[in-house]
Amino acid sequence: DAGVIQSPRHEVTEMGQEVTLRCKPISGHNSLFWYRQTMMRGLELLIYFNNNVPIDDSGMPEDRFSAKMPNASFSTLKIQPSEPRDSAVYFCASSLWQNNQPQHFGDGTRLSIL
Amino acid sequence: AQSVTQPDIHITVSEGASLELRCNYSYGATPYLFWYVQSPGQGLQLLLKYFSGDTLVQGIKGFEAEFKRSQSSFNLRKPSVHWSDAAEYFCAVGAPGAQKLVFGQGTRLTINP
16 A cells, blocks of 8 residues: 655755645545654644645744645645755655544655755 | 653663663643654654553554553553664654644664674
């Protein structure tokens, strides 16, 4: 069975550029989560969706970050404009929205902003 | 609000030795508890979970964890570690019925040959 698929696996870009990270959740899952992992702050929840609707975006650092889920099988996290402090590993996870079913993580996108 | 503390940032054990990784949580009621493992360059993989019932839960790869309400702890154990267990381990807590998880800072496990 295919797990959560994230692309790209690595992204290196210059500050000021727009960055788009992509996620395909596990088929049948109806909750999707975006996390950011850094050495300093650990694993932080940025935003999560239930049935394609954003439920909690309180973790989104600032207006430069936006996330969308146009359908059940695709989500994007966009940073515009990007800054060096956005460098991190970004994970997408999905789960069934039912009694705290465990979240399944993708392998992440390692983002470096120069 | 929930919180999780993993007191040990880095632990080193010898191959074949026993292992215990500590996790303390803060939550007003009985939480849902999880342990995840992250190998280098990969995402987090679920090891085990506790929702209710038997306080000793078994997971994959020979791991187990025990929920102790009186100590607000959910420590992860393995009787004999293998070199392949070297990874980062995360404890997480969630409120029943809620989707959000709060993760600890992680414990990095190194295995000496």
